[in-house]
Amino acid sequence: MPNSGDRFRLDGKVVVVTGATGILGRLYSQRLAEAGARVVIADRDPENCRQLAEQIRAAGGQAQANPVDLSQEASVEDWAREILDSPGRVDVLVNNAATKSPQFFAPLEAFPLDDWNHVMAVNVTGMFLVLKHLGPSMVAQGHGSVINVSSIYGVVGPDQRIYEGSWYEELGGPINTPLIYSVTKGAVISLTRHMATLWGPKGIRTNTLTPGGVSSGQNSAFAEKYSSRVPLGRMAQAEDLVGALLFLASDASVYVNGQNLIVDGGWTAW
Numbered sequence: 001m002p003n004s005g006d007r008f009r010l011d012g013k014v015v016v017v018t019g020a021t022g023i024l025g026r027l028y029s030q031r032l033a034e035a036g037a038r039v040v041i042a043d044r045d046p047e048n049c050r051q052l053a054e055q056i057r058a059a060g061g062q063a064q065a066n067p068v069d070l071s072q073e074a075s076v077e078d079w080a081r082e083i084l085d086s087p088g089r090v091d092v093l094v095n096n097a098a099t100k101s102p103q104f105f106a107p108l109e110a111f112p113l114d115d116w117n118h119v120m121a122v123n124v125t126g127m128f129l130v131l132k133h134l135g136p137s138m139v140a141q142g143h144g145s146v147i148n149v150s151s152i153y154g155v156v157g158p159d160q161r162i163y164e165g166s167w168y169e170e171l172g173g174p175i176n177t178p179l180i181y182s183v184t185k186g187a188v189i190s191l192t193r194h195m196a197t198l199w200g201p202k203g204i205r206t207n208t209l210t211p212g213g214v215s216s217g218q219n220s221a222f223a224e225k226y227s228s229r230v231p232l233g234r235m236a237q238a239e240d241l242v243g244a245l246l247f248l249a250s251d252a253s254v255y256v257n258g259q260n261l262i263v264d265g266g267w268t269a270w
């Protein structure tokens with residue numbers, strides 16, 4: 001039995017990260033590689049995947065790029081086949097991808113159905129497709145850890161007051177949390193509970209990782225209003241999520257199944 005520090009290590013394990021080139025996925029992939037994992041970088045843009053895998057290898061880690069469009073079953077099927085060809089197995093699956101849509105911040109009354117369907121297709125149906133096509137190999141080997149990424153808005157409703165005067169530099173406009181985001185993130189939590197009982201008996205642990213709002217280019221009006229609602233008094237830094245991710249990925253959480261690990265500075269504790 002390894003000592004307690006070693007139980008967080010991932011040496012020799014293959015970890016698939018979807019949404020791997022996004023704000024959080026990028027750091028997750030780097031930290032998973034530092035913990036010893038071989039990381040499968042999965043995201044939509046092949047060049048971004050290739051570059052991140054290259055960066056990780058240049059830093060001494062193990063990584064490979066396997067781009068995928070999670071909204072298309074044929075793409076997920078081909079992608080799963082590639083991964084099962086090389087490296088040939090999956091020990092940990094981090095279902096981290098989520099999407100915005102062209103009119104993501106439109107008010108509910110004007111929210112296009114196409115946008116609704118697209119966000120659902122990636123955030124929820126995409127997780128189902130990944131489980132459908134990669135999961136059976138985990139079941140066949142009889143072990144694995146699945147981490148599904150939700151959000152505090154899958155747990156509680158948004159405090160609509162914090163969006164007054166908000167602005168997000170990267171998007172060049174005001175932001176809010178649309179209904180479809182909350183709906184898809186709530187679905188992730190029930191998907192986790194279902195899978196925990198379905199595949200738990202086959203040796204697969206499934207848990208949810210729920211981040212609070214991460215600081216990434218929101219304006220100060222938003223950051224201040226958000227932070228004033230957080231018992232710890234600030235937004236998350238991406239790095240704040242890493243300990244919980246490594247815990248759920250590794251044997252440190254060997255008896256944890258079906259749970260939601262909320263890393264939000266206490267936002268949902270009020």
Ligand SMILES: NC(=O)c1ccc[n+]([C@@H]2O[C@H](COP(=O)([O-])OP(=O)(O)OC[C@H]3O[C@@H](n4cnc5c(N)ncnc54)[C@H](O)[C@@H]3O)[C@@H](O)[C@H]2O)c1
Nearest residue numbers: 019021022023024044069070071096097098099151213214
């Ligand atoms: N950043 C936050 O404040 C925050 C807070 C709570 C929860 N989360 C959750 O954490 C996860 C990561 O968030 P992030 O901030 O890094 O988001 P992000 O938008 O930076 O990254 C998401 C990634 O998913 C990828 N993706 C989208 N559609 C895809 C598709 N069809 N196929 C394959 N990949 C696709 C995107 O290309 C992107 O790289 C998401 O599930 C998000 O809901 C984030």
